[in-house]
Amino acid sequence: MDIEPLLSALAAALNDDGPAVEVLPGDSPGSHRLELATDAPEGSAAVVRTSGSTGTPKRTVLPVDALAASSMATAEHLRAEGQWLLALPVHYVAGLAVLTRSLYAGTRPWAMDLDARFTPGGFTAAAAELTDRVRITSLVPTQLARLLDDPEPETVAALRRFDAILLGGGATSEPLRAAARTHGLRIIRTYGMSETCGGCVYDGEPLPGVRITSTEGRIRLGGDVVAGGYLGNPGLTDAHFSVDGEGTRWFTTDDLGSYRDGMLRVDGRIDDVINTGAVKVSAGAVATAIESVPGVRSALVVGIPDPEWGSAVGALVTGQATPEAIRDAVRAELGRAAVPHRLLPVAEMPTLPGGKPDRQAAISLLGGAGRE
Numbered sequence: 001m002d003i004e005p006l007l008s009a010l011a012a013a014l015n016d017d018g019p020a021v022e023v024l025p026g027d028s029p030g031s032h033r034l035e036l037a038t039d040a041p042e043g044s045a046a047v048v049r050t051s052g053s054t055g056t057p058k059r060t061v062l063p064v065d066a067l068a069a070s071s072m073a074t075a076e077h078l079r080a081e082g083q084w085l086l087a088l089p090v091h092y093v094a095g096l097a098v099l100t101r102s103l104y105a106g107t108r109p110w111a112m113d114l115d116a117r118f119t120p121g122g123f124t125a126a127a128a129e130l131t132d133r134v135r136i137t138s139l140v141p142t143q144l145a146r147l148l149d150d151p152e153p154e155t156v157a158a159l160r161r162f163d164a165i166l167l168g169g170g171a172t173s174e175p176l177r178a179a180a181r182t183h184g185l186r187i188i189r190t191y192g193m194s195e196t197c198g199g200c201v202y203d204g205e206p207l208p209g210v211r212i213t214s215t216e217g218r219i220r221l222g223g224d225v226v227a228g229g230y231l232g233n234p235g236l237t238d239a240h241f242s243v244d245g246e247g248t249r250w251f252t253t254d255d256l257g258s259y260r261d262g263m264l265r266v267d268g269r270i271d272d273v274i275n276t277g278a279v280k281v282s283a284g285a286v287a288t289a290i291e292s293v294p295g296v297r298s299a300l301v302v303g304i305p306d307p308e309w310g311s312a313v314g315a316l317v318t319g320q321a322t323p324e325a326i327r328d329a330v331r332a333e334l335g336r337a338a339v340p341h342r343l344l345p346v347a348e349m350p351t352l353p354g355g356k357p358d359r360q361a362a363i364s365l366l367g368g369a370g371r372e
Contacts, residue, residue, distance in 0.1 A: 030114030069224035081105035082134025140355030295321035
């Protein structure tokens with residue numbers, strides 16, 4: 001994959017020698033095309049689209065100072081600046097952040113062939129090309145799950161060689177975390193989004209300079225890593241972004257959670273609440289209960305339109321557990337209202353090109369699944 005034009009354009013933008021770059025999806029799933037965002041305000045380095053996993057993608061403006069703050073805070077937390085392996089599409093913020101962090105560190109990233117499907121063999125081969133003593137990569141849980149599903153010794157050795165594997169873009173199931181511990185991998189679970197230049201909370205702790213509060217249960221993130229707003233959408237910008245009296249930029253997320261004793265707990269998205277028969281059910285809580293069942297690798301829970309209940313709980317599940325065992329476990333943990341009405345075993349979860357769960361595809365798949 002040729003990332004040279006993007007690296008050059010991004011370096012110019014970060015040095016205020018060129019316009020902001022905007023990276024858009026290419027013709028194939030992992031490819032990209034580069035444009036110059038001439039409509040971005042002065043001081044902008046990049047414009048990225050939100051993933052669109054729950055709605056229409058938004059053009060998020062990333063100022064130079066925000067990307068610099070994100071890169072420096074990451075290096076400070078990791079206590080190292082090393083060589084990155086790019087394993088995520090660069091039109092998503094997590095992939096772009098690999099390049100900006102590399103540019104600020106003065107190291108040379110190595111890119112996988114992102115035009116092809118992500119495979120353990122491709123990852124292992126790309127990891128073998130790294131030359132720096134300190135090695136870092138960013139993955140999403142789906143990718144790590146593929147790497148640890150009956151892995152070859154060479155793949156495990158490649159993963160162990162990384163000083164840090166940042167894991168974000170969605171919740172990490174306990175079975176996957178257990179597998180990572182079994183193989184001795186240095187996993188760091190990250191939380192963040194396009195609006196914060198990527199991950200800004202590592203293993204529940206905010207990066208240096210990042211502040212966390214909440215309003216009506218919604219997580220608010222503050223600091224220099226916060227983006228400048230949504231390009232061409234002042235109404236949505238005003239709804240989510242603000243600057244306090246001290247000049248600190250804040251972003252109000254659509255995630256529910258709490259911040260106590262220096263640790264952030266994310267409970268799920270506002271739209272993860274499924275209202276079924278006038279009973280509110282947390283999709284995240286149901287997924288956690290399912291993933292506690294022996295034999296389950298992962299679960300994706302969504303609300304499905306239902307003529308009787310308004311919405312019904314639907315679940316895609318990977319692994320070997322039986323539907324009866326899954327429903328019994330959810331019923332015991334959360335009550336009858338949380339039991340999936342529609343349950344579909346799948347070999348792999350549907351994902352967006354960036355590796356995040358594709359909720360719309362899940363809803364479509366569950367539309368034909370059997371009911372309890």
